[in-house]
Amino acid sequence: MARVHVASWRTTYRGLMPDAVLDDPGSTARREGFWDAALTDERYAANRIAVAEHAGEVVGIAMSGPAVDASPGTVQLYVLYLLDGHHGSGAGSALLDAVVGLGQDAVLWVADPNPRAQAFYRKHGFAFDGVEQVDGGVRERRMVRTVGRPARSTTASW
Template sequence: MRSPLNVRPARPDDADAMADVHVGSWRQTYRGLMRDEVLDDPALLPARGRFWKAVLTEERYEPFRAAVAEVDGAVVGIALAGPAIEADVAWDTQLYVLYLLDAFHGSGAGRRLMEAVLPAGTSAGLWVADPNPRAQAFYVKQGFEPDGMTKVDDGVREVRMVRAAHPTVPVS
């Protein structure tokens, strides 16, 4: 029997564990989509650690919300949302990060992390790897739809998805 899952706001002392989940989930999810040189780079984990330390301590990230999902005190999922920085968008908030370790897919942690960083009823946008049918189906269940925009970031094709304000999201 699995221990209860706890979702809470991230704290500065979570940065290293968040980096571990970030890199671990990339390696589990993006192998074959992202170049192996990126995923296997020994500098990837320290770089993600510096990123999360900055997010959780620097003033420039104050408008952002970060959350972790944990089981028995171990971080198993991470999320980050904040103001949209793209010039051509009409949504209020952008989801920048939502990653779970594979063992926690389908546990409800992803939905709970999203709810922790994206205010209910607000418009939002995100970019998701393509192909990544599991993630795309998850976002559709959360009220997001592709808006036709695509990009390639570090060799990975991504599609943009948006959620209108006050979505009708089925409860699952």
């Protein structure tokens, strides 16, 4: 899981973050610690975690949990990464469905620019709500999916 997380992170954020940060040799060990905690620590008990496999190898990861700064019952997608070569395979959709219920209100943060990810989330009913932040030097835009009510979008994305 850590290997997929780091490899995907490096390809996703190359050009958006300094190479020195992306190529830090300690990244995999830190992500191993993160996933160990996510899978065993009581703090993450309410989270959902899923992996996608191909030919016995993990090729994708996802994690959701209770949303921070959102209405009760809203789930937040914290992680969804696929290795290059598996985009468009259906694995991303399966991971999203595994960690975010189809009938649940949901929120996520997506890097900007990241047109492939943004299009993927729009396809799954998410829309920009106009909130932005900078995290780790990366500009992020919040996307929401509100079940039963149209999501407010501040951009024309078609």
